[in-house]
Amino acid sequence: MPTSASRKLVILDRDGVINVDSDAFIKSPDEWVAIPGSLEAIARLNQHGYRVAVATNQSGIGRGLFDMAALNAMHVKMQKAVAAAGGRIDAVFFCPHTADDNCECRKPQPGMLKAIAERFEIEPSVTPVVGDSLRDLQAGAALGFPTHLVLTGKGKGTLAAGGLPEGTKIHNDLKSFALDFLSEEHE
Ligand SMILES: [Mg+2]
Ligand SMILES: [Zn+2]
Numbered sequence: 001m002p003t004s005a006s007r008k009l010v011i012l013d014r015d016g017v018i019n020v021d022s023d024a025f026i027k028s029p030d031e032w033v034a035i036p037g038s039l040e041a042i043a044r045l046n047q048h049g050y051r052v053a054v055a056t057n058q059s060g061i062g063r064g065l066f067d068m069a070a071l072n073a074m075h076v077k078m079q080k081a082v083a084a085a086g087g088r089i090d091a092v093f094f095c096p097h098t099a100d101d102n103c104e105c106r107k108p109q110p111g112m113l114k115a116i117a118e119r120f121e122i123e124p125s126v127t128p129v130v131g132d133s134l135r136d137l138q139a140g141a142a143l144g145f146p147t148h149l150v151l152t153g154k155g156k157g158t159l160a161a162g163g164l165p166e167g168t169k170i171h172n173d174l175k176s177f178a179l180d181f182l183s184e185e186h187e
Contacts, residue, residue, distance in 0.1 A: 007123065009050060009053060010050050011116055041173075041174040042088075052089050053120065054089055056094045058096055059096070062096055062101060071094065107131075113143055127145055128177075130177055132154045141166075146169075150170075151171070
């Protein structure tokens with residue numbers, strides 16, 4: 001059965017996938033800088049009928065490094081940048097907790113992806129999850145999402161460390177993920 005257009009969704013991690021990551025956390029809109037090609041990749045996915053959702057761990061909130069107003073301001077900047085490239089992000093799910101909180105949303109826990117699947121009424125088996133960290137992929141694999149590693153952000157280190165979920169596909173960056181994924185779709 002073909003996937004209906006409205007159920008076509010791609011789930012992205014944020015830091016290290018859409019924007020440049022930092023070990024010191026991305027704490028303000030000024031620190032939020034897109035990875036070259038990532039905004040155009042989102043637009044290209046949209047043009048092919050895919051909605052895009054983001055699932056991002058933001059423990060900087062739980063650690064007190066930045067507040068909700070700063071996170072919202074970052075996401076306003078992100079949405080504007082994506083819109084300027086002709087694309088749209090339909091939802092941003094974030095986990096504000098730290099590892100000590102033992103929540104169900106902080107990846108590798110699959111809570112955010114479960115919530116996204118319910119919100120968008122999508123089938124995990126045909127919905128790619130794209131991340132640069134093992135925990136992004138583990139969260140996806142736990143629910144049966146196909147997993148895709150990009151080598152931006154922490155991606156090269158993640159690849160070197162090994163232990164990727166079975167079947168994980170590897171792409172240089174989000175732009176090459178979009179090209180690879182969309183060309184496979186038409187095979
Ligand atoms: Mg990341
Ligand atoms: Zn959480």
